[in-house]
Amino acid sequence: MSWYGIDAVDRALSRTKKALFEPFNFWKWAKIAIIIFLLGGVSSFGSSSNYNVGSEDFKNNFPIIEPGQMPDLPFGTHDTAFSYIYPEPQLATLVVVIVLILLLALIFSYVSSVMEFVFVESLIRNEVKFWAYSRRFLKKGFNLLLVRLAIGLTLLALLGIAALPFAPRIVESPADFAWPVLLGGFFWIVGVIIVLILLAVAINSLLSLAIPLSIYQDKGILSAFGLIFAKFKKSWQEVLVYWLIRFVLGIGIAILAIFLFGLTALALGLIFVILDGILYFLFSSLVSEFFLWILLIPVIVIELILILGTVFFLNVPLAVFLKYHLLSFLEAWFKDAEIPFFDIPAQRPETGVDEPEPNL
Numbered sequence: 001m002s003w004y005g006i007d008a009v010d011r012a013l014s015r016t017k018k019a020l021f022e023p024f025n026f027w028k029w030a031k032i033a034i035i036i037f038l039l040g041g042v043s044s045f046g047s048s049s050n051y052n053v054g055s056e057d058f059k060n061n062f063p064i065i066e067p068g069q070m071p072d073l074p075f076g077t078h079d080t081a082f083s084y085i086y087p088e089p090q091l092a093t094l095v096v097v098i099v100l101i102l103l104l105a106l107i108f109s110y111v112s113s114v115m116e117f118v119f120v121e122s123l124i125r126n127e128v129k130f131w132a133y134s135r136r137f138l139k140k141g142f143n144l145l146l147v148r149l150a151i152g153l154t155l156l157a158l159l160g161i162a163a164l165p166f167a168p169r170i171v172e173s174p175a176d177f178a179w180p181v182l183l184g185g186f187f188w189i190v191g192v193i194i195v196l197i198l199l200a201v202a203i204n205s206l207l208s209l210a211i212p213l214s215i216y217q218d219k220g221i222l223s224a225f226g227l228i229f230a231k232f233k234k235s236w237q238e239v240l241v242y243w244l245i246r247f248v249l250g251i252g253i254a255i256l257a258i259f260l261f262g263l264t265a266l267a268l269g270l271i272f273v274i275l276d277g278i279l280y281f282l283f284s285s286l287v288s289e290f291f292l293w294i295l296l297i298p299v300i301v302i303e304l305i306l307i308l309g310t311v312f313f314l315n316v317p318l319a320v321f322l323k324y325h326l327l328s329f330l331e332a333w334f335k336d337a338e339i340p341f342f343d344i345p346a347q348r349p350e351t352g353v354d355e356p357e358p359n360l
Contacts, residue, residue, distance in 0.1 A: 005242035008328035114141030126342035
């Protein structure tokens with residue numbers, strides 16, 4: 001068994017160094033930072049309602065209606081009463097909000113799927129052409145989105161099937177539901193969720209390996225995934241080692257990122273606090289308190305943007321290294337991948353002699 005996952009670490013370090021530091025290019029870093037941000041750009045949304053039909057105000061104004069009786073309501077309050085009993089406007093608003101949230105989530109997921117291909121192409125070519133690559137991979141990104149949605153819905157269906165035996169008993173007789181059965185059902189559901197999470201992580205990892213094949217062998221994402229899965233069945237040991245190395249690298253990079261980002265945010269925060277204090281004392285004697293804060297709030301917002309931008313900027317080499325590790329592993333593990341890395345000399349077809357490496 002070959003240790004491709006371990007060997008890929010040195011190759012990923014070398015390629016990260018060449019791509020980002022030889023030479024250093026600020027705008028290249030900035031464009032990669034934007035790509036990385038869009039890769040994880042799906043936001044979580046939530047909504048809550050303070051509507052409470054059991055409140056004291058409701059009970060006082062609209063008494064409980066017995067079956068077969070009409071309430072004695074003051075004139076003009078019937079419409080209000082029915083708005084509580086039949087809250088169509090609130091329900092319609094809730095439905096619209098949910099639809100908008102789902103639509104935004106789909107849009108951001110689509111952008112993230114397109115950026116998966118843009119990120120790979122940018123690192124393989126060592127040349128970031130954001131708009132050109134984005135237009136090129138619109139269709140592939142859409143297909144990737146459909147595949148991910150299908151996988152997600154399938155996993156949710158499996159979770160629902162696993163919970164199905166317990167649902168009727170809870171609904172029909174919740175008071176008679178025995179604690180041992182309830183506790184056993186809880187551990188069963190938790191175990192199923194853990195297994196499904198691990199399965200989702202494994203599928204997503206194989207799907208990430210299929211993305212370069214989809215690009216450079218001009219295949220659909222499902223066809224490329226089929227090739228990766230067929231290879232996985234033949235040499236799953238190498239992939240397990242690769243996953244273990246990725247897990248260790250992920251922990252190490254997470255610790256490094258927390259330390260690096262925290263130290264950077266703290267240093268910039270202290271500098272900006274001192275700057276804000278100086279500005280406050282300079283302008284406090286010239287303008288009123290109200291206008292002083294009108295001047296300072298935009299400055300504070302700009303400072304927060306600079307801190308976040310710096311953090312994203314520093315995240316670039318960490319994310320690039322992890323992606324190069326994936327690509328380098330795929331290069332060694334899947335011999336027929338034929339990934340045209342920027343640091344591999346091209347060969348003349350008629351002689352097989354290496355051509356000089358291009359000056360990048």
